[in-house]
Amino acid sequence: MDKKPNDQTTAIWVLLNIAHKRVTQTFEAELKRARLPSAAWYDILWALERAKDGMRQNQLESQSLFDQPNLSRTIKRMVDDGLVTQCPAPSDRRGRVLRITDDGKALRAQMWEVYGRLMLSQIEDKVPDAHISGLIEGLASLIPEKDEKLQGKLNSARDGAEN
Amino acid sequence: MDKKPNDQTTAIWVLLNIAHKRVTQTFEAELKRARLPSAAWYDILWALERAKDGMRQNQLESQSLFDQPNLSRTIKRMVDDGLVTQCPAPSDRRGRVLRITDDGKALRAQMWEVYGRLMLSQIEDKVPDAHISGLIEGLASLIPEKDEKLQGKLNSARDGAEN
DNA sequence: GATTAATAGATGCATGTGCATGTATCTAAA
DNA sequence: TTTAGATACATGCACATGCATCTATTAATC
Structure with missing residues (x-):
C-alpha cells in the first residue's frame, strides 16, 4: 500500500458496520417480538401507500435496497399474504403495476406503531x-x-x- | 404514534441503510473481482494476526459482527483453507485457541492491497x-x-x- | 461430592441474498 | 418488416444468516 487510510477513516468504516448492524438488529428483533414482518416490508408498504396510483415494479426496485430478483420474490410473498396486488401494466405488457391493499395499509399502520417508536428510541433519542x-x-x-x-x-x- | 420522528431522524435512518449497503457492495464487488474472500474474512484474519499468542474463539466472537454459530462455521472454512489453526485451549477443554497461519498472513496482506485502497477511495476521499x-x-x-x-x-x- | 446452572462451541433447519440465467416484450436498426 | 439488442420480470442455485438446539465441559450451590 502506497498510502494508508488514517485512523478516522478506519473509525468511520468500523463504526458504519457496527452501528448499522446493531440498529438493524434492534429493529428486526422488536418487529419480530411484535409478530410483525421485517423493516424491509415496511419500506415497501410505505412506498406503495404513498404512490396513490400504484407503482411499477421496476420503479419500486430503483427506490429500494432490494435487487431485482429479490424484490420479485418479496412482492410475490406480499401478494400471497394479500398485502399487495400485481396488475399487468397498461402501457407495457412486460410490466406490472403494484398497489397496496386495505390489508396492506392496515398492516403498515400497525407496523408504524413499532417502527416509528424505534426510530425515536434508537436514533432520535441517541x-x-x-x-x-x-x-x-x-x-x-x-x-x-x-x-x-x-x-x-x-x-x-x-x-x-x-x- | 404519540410522537413522530422528525425529518432528520428519518434521514439518518434512510442514509444509514443506503450508505452501508452501497459501501459494502462496493467492497464486496471489488474483493470478488480480485478473487479474494469477503471483507468479513479480512477482519477475522486481521484480528488473529494482531493477537500474537492466538485468540479464543469466544473472544473473537465478541469482537466481530458474527454471531456464534456463524463464526463457528466461518472459522471451519478458514481452517479447511489452511488460513487458521484451531487448537484445544489449555485452560478450558471446551474452548479453542485460534491462530493465523503463514498462508493466512499472506492472504491478509494480499487482501489489504484491495481493502486499504477501498477505504481510501470509498471513505477517505469522499x-x-x-x-x-x-x-x-x-x-x-x-x-x-x-x-x-x-x-x-x-x-x-x-x-x-x-x- | 452431587446436582444444577452456566458457558464454549457445533450442528440442523428455515429463510434471505446475490448472481446467472430464462422468458416475454419492447425498441431500434437494417 | 425482419432482426438485434435492450428491458421487465421470474426462476434456479449456491451461499450466508438467524435461531433453536445439542454436546461437552466448567462453575456454582446445596
Whole structure:
C-alpha cells in the first residue's frame, strides 16, 4: 500500500458496520417480538401507500435496497399474504403495476406503531444535536451521486437541521 | 404514534441503510473481482494476526459482527483453507485457541492491497473534512454503551480529528 | 461430592441474498 | 418488416444468516 487510510477513516468504516448492524438488529428483533414482518416490508408498504396510483415494479426496485430478483420474490410473498396486488401494466405488457391493499395499509399502520417508536428510541433519542447534521452529511457523502432518489428527503432534513 | 420522528431522524435512518449497503457492495464487488474472500474474512484474519499468542474463539466472537454459530462455521472454512489453526485451549477443554497461519498472513496482506485502497477511495476521499468528526461521533452515539471493544480505536480517531 | 446452572462451541433447519440465467416484450436498426 | 439488442420480470442455485438446539465441559450451590 502506497498510502494508508488514517485512523478516522478506519473509525468511520468500523463504526458504519457496527452501528448499522446493531440498529438493524434492534429493529428486526422488536418487529419480530411484535409478530410483525421485517423493516424491509415496511419500506415497501410505505412506498406503495404513498404512490396513490400504484407503482411499477421496476420503479419500486430503483427506490429500494432490494435487487431485482429479490424484490420479485418479496412482492410475490406480499401478494400471497394479500398485502399487495400485481396488475399487468397498461402501457407495457412486460410490466406490472403494484398497489397496496386495505390489508396492506392496515398492516403498515400497525407496523408504524413499532417502527416509528424505534426510530425515536434508537436514533432520535441517541444522536446528540451537535452531531446530527454532520452525521447526515457524512453519510450522504458516502453515497454515489446517482442515488438522487433521496435528495428530496435529504433536503428537508437539511432544512430541519438549520432550525 | 404519540410522537413522530422528525425529518432528520428519518434521514439518518434512510442514509444509514443506503450508505452501508452501497459501501459494502462496493467492497464486496471489488474483493470478488480480485478473487479474494469477503471483507468479513479480512477482519477475522486481521484480528488473529494482531493477537500474537492466538485468540479464543469466544473472544473473537465478541469482537466481530458474527454471531456464534456463524463464526463457528466461518472459522471451519478458514481452517479447511489452511488460513487458521484451531487448537484445544489449555485452560478450558471446551474452548479453542485460534491462530493465523503463514498462508493466512499472506492472504491478509494480499487482501489489504484491495481493502486499504477501498477505504481510501470509498471513505477517505469522499467524506469532507468538515463532517468527519460529526460522522464518527454520530455513528458512535448509535451504538449501545456495552460495545466498548472499539473505544481504543475510537479515541485515536478522535485525537486525529482534532489535528 | 452431587446436582444444577452456566458457558464454549457445533450442528440442523428455515429463510434471505446475490448472481446467472430464462422468458416475454419492447425498441431500434437494417 | 425482419432482426438485434435492450428491458421487465421470474426462476434456479449456491451461499450466508438467524435461531433453536445439542454436546461437552466448567462453575456454582446445596
